[in-house]
Amino acid sequence: MNISVIGAGQMGNGIAHVFAQNGHQVTLIDIAQAGLDKGLSTIGKNLDRQVAKGVLTEAQKQETLARIATNTDLSAGVKQAELVVEAATENVDLKLKIFKDLDTNAPKGCILATNTSSISITRIAASTVRPDQVIGMHFMNPVPVMKLVEIIRGYDTSDAVTKTVVDLSTAIGKVPVTVNDYAGFVANRILMPMINEAIETLFQGVGGVAEIDSIMKLGMAHPMGPLQLADFIGLDTCVAILRVLHEGLGNPKYAPCPLLVQMVTAGKLGAKAGEGFYQYTAGNKDLVVAPAFR
Ligand code: CAA
Numbered sequence: 001m002n003i004s005v006i007g008a009g010q011m012g013n014g015i016a017h018v019f020a021q022n023g024h025q026v027t028l029i030d031i032a033q034a035g036l037d038k039g040l041s042t043i044g045k046n047l048d049r050q051v052a053k054g055v056l057t058e059a060q061k062q063e064t065l066a067r068i069a070t071n072t073d074l075s076a077g078v079k080q081a082e083l084v085v086e087a088a089t090e091n092v093d094l095k096l097k098i099f100k101d102l103d104t105n106a107p108k109g110c111i112l113a114t115n116t117s118s119i120s121i122t123r124i125a126a127s128t129v130r131p132d133q134v135i136g137m138h139f140m141n142p143v144p145v146m147k148l149v150e151i152i153r154g155y156d157t158s159d160a161v162t163k164t165v166v167d168l169s170t171a172i173g174k175v176p177v178t179v180n181d182y183a184g185f186v187a188n189r190i191l192m193p194m195i196n197e198a199i200e201t202l203f204q205g206v207g208g209v210a211e212i213d214s215i216m217k218l219g220m221a222h223p224m225g226p227l228q229l230a231d232f233i234g235l236d237t238c239v240a241i242l243r244v245l246h247e248g249l250g251n252p253k254y255a256p257c258p259l260l261v262q263m264v265t266a267g268k269l270g271a272k273a274g275e276g277f278y279q280y281t282a283g284n285k286d287l288v289v290a291p292a293f294r
Contacts, residue, residue, distance in 0.1 A: 001168070004029055004081040004106075006074065006098060008039025010234075010272070011115055012087035014143025017043045020067040021056070021144075022172040027069045029077040036070040043068065046144055074098070075105040082107075083168070085137055087115040090240040095119060096127045103128035111161050113137035117237070118184045118192075118244040121154035131156035135165055138187065139174075141233065150187050151178040183248025188241050195233075196242055196257050198226035202277075202293070203259040209277045209293045227277040228287065230260075231270035239264050268292075 001024050005016045008030040016028045016039070030036045047064060050056040056064075071077030078084055084106055086098055095116060102112050112134045114124055125134035136152025149169040153162055162178065169176035179186045198212050207215070213225020222229075230238050239261060245254035263269075263276065268290070270276035279288045 001025070002080045002082045003027075004078045004084045005087060006030075006084065006102075007087040007089075008035045008070075009087065009089075010141060011139060011143060013039035013042045014046075014141065015085055015087055015115065015139055016068055017046060017064070017144055018139075018172050018174075020064045021047075021060075023067070024172075025067055025069075027071055027077045027081070029071050029074055031072060033070075033072055036072065040065075040068065040070065046142075050144070074101055078102060078106040078110070080107070081110050083111045083113060083165075085113045085115055087139075090117060090119065090237055092119050092123070092244075095124055099124050099127045099134070103130060109133075111135065111164060113165060115139055118188050118241040118248075120183065120248065121152050121157070121181045125154045125156060132158040133161050135161055136181070136185065137165055137169070138185065140187070147173075147175045148187075149174045149176045150185055151176045152181050152185050153178060154181050184241060184245045189245065192238060192241050192245060193254065195226045195230045195238055196254075196260065199230070199257040199260045202227065203257055209289045210287075213287075231276035231278055231280075233270070234272055235260060235268065235270045235276050236264050 003019050003024050004027045005012050006029050008028050016026045020026045028036060028039060047061040051058055051061050084102055088094055088098055099112060114136055115138055116136060117138060121134060121136045125131035128134060131154060134154055135157045138150035140146035140148050151165055166176045201207055201212055202209060209227050213227050216222045216225045224232060239256050242254055242256040267273060268275045271280050274280050275290050277290055277293060279290045
């Protein structure tokens, strides 16, 4: 299949990686060449891990990379697409604009999927004249590792489009799970209140960063504690998702904790910014609690 992926960031490069590894022709699209170069370099490093483990051969790695073209021009990059997966920043105005552009430029039968983690698929679909061909395809981070693809049907999404996307997800080694379109869907409707409550627990001084994460890792068998996971996802993304839940479901329990909002205002966005609840230095795999919480 000919697949275009919009956005070469954390999620977009992982999505491009998995499609290309499974034999699909991918065009990775981003506004700046520097973003595309960084995305390709991340894909190369993640493929190297698979080669080192013996999951892929060096030749398969090179074939995978050869299946990925790049483009800084959205209209040119989607001209041949049978499927587009949008993985831009979690910002509703940006997504509405991208989908309007996709509707104009992608071929008539092309399926338009979004990797949004919380924004209404029905709302995104309404910015196109093909709402039956718009669907949510929510991958989890790190995309090459996590099995789930949360498939979200908008109000008008057709059965045929849902089946194509479900079958494709299975064919690339993922497990698709189909749900309906309400704010946060299922994954983030449950995950974000847990993360927000962990931050509230820290804010109230019930426990420290290490204590809260240890309890959830050792007591509930989570691979990462909720504060480390928030850093991994990005604290700005967590706030954006909580605001969608708060606005979309109208319940004050979804309001982001003031500490989380404050950290985002201060630019402490988690791992990608070098600091969140933990401090991150290149090459160091040990978890170091950030100075503000020591
Ligand atoms: N690409 C390819 N392989 C990767 C990878 C990547 N980006 N990151 C890790 N891996 C591989 C490693 O090579 C390793 O493979 P083996 O076990 O076969 O050797 C395996 O994954 C484990 O990695 P590590 O040993 O480096 O580290 P770890 O054991 O601590 O696992 C983790 C890392 C997989 C990220 C694990 O900590 C984990 O599962 N964390 C929770 C992740 C999670 O909850 N993700 C969902 C976030 S929510 C979301 O994405 C949606 C949203 O809308 C917010």
